[in-house]
Amino acid sequence: MEHIALYRAWRPQSFHDMVGQQHIIQTLQNAIREQRVSHAYLFSGPRGTGKTSAAKVLAKAVNCERSEGAEPCNECPSCLRITAGNVMDVQEIDAASNRGVEEIRDLRDKVKYAPTEVRRKVYIIDEVHMLTTEAFNALLKTLEEPPPHVMFILATTEPHKLPATIISRCQRFDFRRVSLEEQTAHLTAICQKEGISADSDALQYIARLSDGGMRDALSILDQISSFTDGQVTYQQVLGMTGGIPSEQFARLATAILEGDMGLLLELVEQLMHEGKSADKCLENLLYYFRDLLMIKMVPGADQLTDRVLNPADFRDMAAAFTRDRLFLIVETLTRYLGEMKYATHPQTLFEVALMKLCSLQQQEGSPHGTAPQAASSHVVGGNAAAVDSGELEHLKRQIAALEKKLEQAMQSGALSGGGRGEQGNQGRQPAQAPAPRVSSPSKLPPQLDKFIAGKDSPDFAEVYKKWSVVLQGVKEEKVTVHAWFVDGEPVAVMEDAVLVAFKNTIHRDTTEKPANRQVIENVFTARLGKPYRLVTMMLRDWNEAAMKTAAQTSTEELQLEHEHETGDTRTEPWIDEAIQLFGEDLVVIKE
Structure with missing residues (x-):
């Protein structure tokens, strides 16, 4: 005799046989008993929870010749033929294969004809969310006002893909996942009737693997019982399913x-x-x-x-x-x-x-x-605070002294001239304050010169080639970070750091936040194959620094060719002192 899969052999043939959907069963039974059956139903829920089975039971219940209650008798010719799928008036349509407008128009034309074998025509449309928009539009009017002898039952695992106009024309029932206890009890009853010896732990693990789907649980039980010759143990279930205890x-x-x-x-x-x-x-x-x-x-x-x-x-x-x-x-x-x-x-x-x-x-x-570190920090906390306070005062005094020297230099006009001798001083303009920089030195990354030296390195070429992959990774990890980070572009790589230049200050500041930086550096590790740090600066500062470095290189080459110049043409000593005090970035020499 041909073997029939357990989920087919134990498919519910009446409402009483269904597992775990009591709220739906009771509603349908009351509607049948009181003759208040609707013309259209929508059954939605996860796979294997009984949507199609409930639709077939409902089709038998409304066409049963002997039933006086809410259950089909499963003995009359109508019930037996509907169960076998031999009644032309009860059709199960796979919307995944018949999803076009022509198939729905054909169905709409046949709906108006009266049933020939049973009292009521029933159309069960499975996976209805697969229908095209045109097919839904063709179904709308018929679904809303079908002939009195027609019933539609729509089944889907993804109700959110259905148009609201379709959902509003149906009575909707949401099938829930079958609970672990209900599944285990049903599997135990089936094992007893099928002569399968199974441990309770094994059946419970099978129920967990099925994720609330009764059909999946029966399929796993069928497979394992065939392998173990009717002796199902917990270890065998783990070995067969690849599970981990x-x-x-x-x-x-x-x-x-x-x-x-x-x-x-x-x-x-x-x-x-x-x-x-x-x-x-x-x-x-x-x-x-x-x-x-x-x-x-x-x-x-x-x-x-x-x-x-x-x-x-x-x-x-x-x-x-x-x-x-x-x-x-x-x-x-x-x-x-x-x-x-x-x-x-x-x-x-x-x-x-x-x-x-x-x-x-x-x-x-x-x-x-x-966290003993936390405790130790409390022990030395007073000393650390004292050291921080002392260093802070020292830094404040240094800043005040530098500001005073700068003010004196500005008043004396020492920073305004770059001429040679008294003749050059007579031709110079009055002292002016240096033009303000776009970014302060604190906003520039450390070791900027090394980044500039590595802007054409092979590592940078590799990072630049994979930058689109990095942006996609950031977008998948956190789309809000991607919205800020996409404003930047890689400009150099130095050892374990990638320098990214931004056009907009807000985008740079937001990217620099610790949480956002962590997301980006994690993507660097995953997509670039190496744990890179993120270093940022403004794009205009990068262009200025790169041009300045190129200009200095040209000047140095020129100075090597003119080493024979006399002392009168060399830089004044006080200019060298100003540069040493304040740095080249703050000293502007005007001819």
Whole structure:
């Protein structure tokens, strides 16, 4: 005899057989019992939750020849033929394959004819969101006012893609995911009737894997029971589905807690040898720490997640971590999980993520998340404050002295001339203040000369070639940061730093914020393959500095050719002193 898949063999044939949709079942039963059935229904919800099955049961219930209540008898010719799919008046249409306007026009033309085999025509349109806009428009009027002998049942997993004009013409029912308890109880009943021996832990794990879809759970059970010859155990389910037991995650969490990087890498290697994928391991580890955080912060939170099989073990592990530590771990794993889909070597990124968690622990200073550094800072805090105060006063005195010298130099006109001898002084104009610079020296990056020297380096060429990839990475990580960062352009690379020049000051200042800088530097590491620092400046300052460097280079070459000049043509000593005091950026010599 041909084998029939479990999800087909155990498809609900009446409302009583449906699992986990009591709010919908009761409403439909009352409507049938009171003869208040609508002309159009919309069934929406995740896959495998019973939308199409409910539509077929409803089609049988409104056409059953013997039923006096709200359930189909499943014995009369109409019920039997509808179950077998042999009634032309009850049609199941796949909108993914028949999505055009011509198919809907053909359906609209056939609707007006009376049924020939049963009392009522029923059109079940599955995956209705796949219809084109023109097809929806063709269906609108018929859906609103069909003939009295016609019923439409629309089923979809994505109701947000349906036009509001379609939704408003239907009675909408939202199917929810089947709960873990309901799925486990239903799987247990099926195993008893099918003669399958299954552990309760195995069935519970199958239910968790199905993510609330009954059809998925039955498919997994069918596959595993075929492999194990009717003996289903928890370990066999893990081996067949590629799952990871919570004990392995507990070992990973313990290694993170103790800062044991060697053990962590051994555990990762073991998982990879067992055929596990790095991205799934990282995702499940994130869920594990999320559950630890929930159990630590919310009393009775083990009921809020279907992943916790042994709440006592989770509570012990949760107690070993601080709340801040768990928050930091979840944030770090979430960031690395977002980068995983772009990683060329996912295992390496998985290992880096775990080592990052260990380094966070070492920074905190103890396995339990205490921070002795904070305590030591309190001990030496008074001395540090005294040192800072002394240095501040010293700096204030230096600034006051420099301002006084500058004022004296401006009054004497020492900064206004660059001529030679008395003759040059007679031809000079009165003293003028130097033209204000666009940016103060504090706004210029340190070691600017090294950046200028590296503006044509191979590293810069490589970064410039990948800049579009970097911008896309920033946009995917945080679109608000991208909106500011796109104003900048890379102009130079020096060792571990990328210099980005901005046209707008606001864009630069916003990008410089620590949180935004962290996002960008993380993208640098992921997309450029090297941990670069972000250094910024204004584009106009960069162009000015680059031109100034080029001009100085030309001047130096010229001076080498005129070393025979006499002392009368050399720079005045007081000009050299002014430059030494205030720096070349603040001294302007006018002929």
